[in-house]
Amino acid sequence: MxxxxxxxxFTILFASxxxxxxxxxxxxxxxxxxxxxxxxxxxxxxxxxxxMIEFIDNQKxxxxxxxxxxxxxxxxxxxxxxxxxxxxxxxxxxxxNNYTIEEMxxxxxxxxxxxxxxANYVKKLSNDLEIAHKNTLKDYGVExxxxxxxxxxxxxxxxxxxxxxxxxxxxxxxxxLEEIVIGSSTxxxxxxxxxFYITDLLDNGNLILNYSSKLEKASxxxxxxxxx
Numbered sequence: 001m002x003x004x005x006x007x008x009x010f011t012i013l014f015a016s017x018x019x020x021x022x023x024x025x026x027x028x029x030x031x032x033x034x035x036x037x038x039x040x041x042x043x044x045x046x047x048x049x050x051x052m053i054e055f056i057d058n059q060k061x062x063x064x065x066x067x068x069x070x071x072x073x074x075x076x077x078x079x080x081x082x083x084x085x086x087x088x089x090x091x092x093x094x095x096x097n098n099y100t101i102e103e104m105x106x107x108x109x110x111x112x113x114x115x116x117x118x119a120n121y122v123k124k125l126s127n128d129l130e131i132a133h134k135n136t137l138k139d140y141g142v143e144x145x146x147x148x149x150x151x152x153x154x155x156x157x158x159x160x161x162x163x164x165x166x167x168x169x170x171x172x173x174x175x176x177l178e179e180i181v182i183g184s185s186t187x188x189x190x191x192x193x194x195x196f197y198i199t200d201l202l203d204n205g206n207l208i209l210n211y212s213s214k215l216e217k218a219s220x221x222x223x224x225x226x227x228x
Contacts, residue, residue: 020218022225025070027091027192033225034089034194036073037214043074048083056088058139064132067092067195085200085211092185092193102159104190109157112185116153116164125149144172149181156212161186161219163212167202178202182211186219188226194219 043049067090152166
């Protein structure tokens, strides 16, 4: 199974370059600035990025609940035979509230830890995601058995960000593929969170610390870029 086919199986991050790109978009008529994690490039206009935008959109049409997609990024190689790691950035509307950003981030972190620590919640979330994902794969002519967000949980949180991990597994045509996903969420307003996700092959080494560090830095810089 080649890597171009493999990326069909999962959605929800490595180049050695030491730069970080900035990206901007409008959210409810307000300019939002984000920093792409170090070593990754905006892929929204290349073949891989366009496909992933379409694929994630189709997942949502099939019932997958998730952030509003803003940007797909890749490993800067522009090579469809070597797509890992890759990732995306999305926005989450928290809803109007009377909390400060700091209070809301703390509440958000606590809620995330509580929810991902409840087996019944994780099971339902996983089942819902798997149904939507399998239906989307079928739209592309792929039949697969999937097991999403295994071994999930919060691995870091502070006043600016919460970082989670999970493992996705698929079996198609007798071949097994395992991915690790590291995600982060940071509030830039008391009612708006920016989510980052990085996905890589599970057998690519010890990735959790590396990607967690990249997401923590990108999240904190994004928060500073949008500070009023």
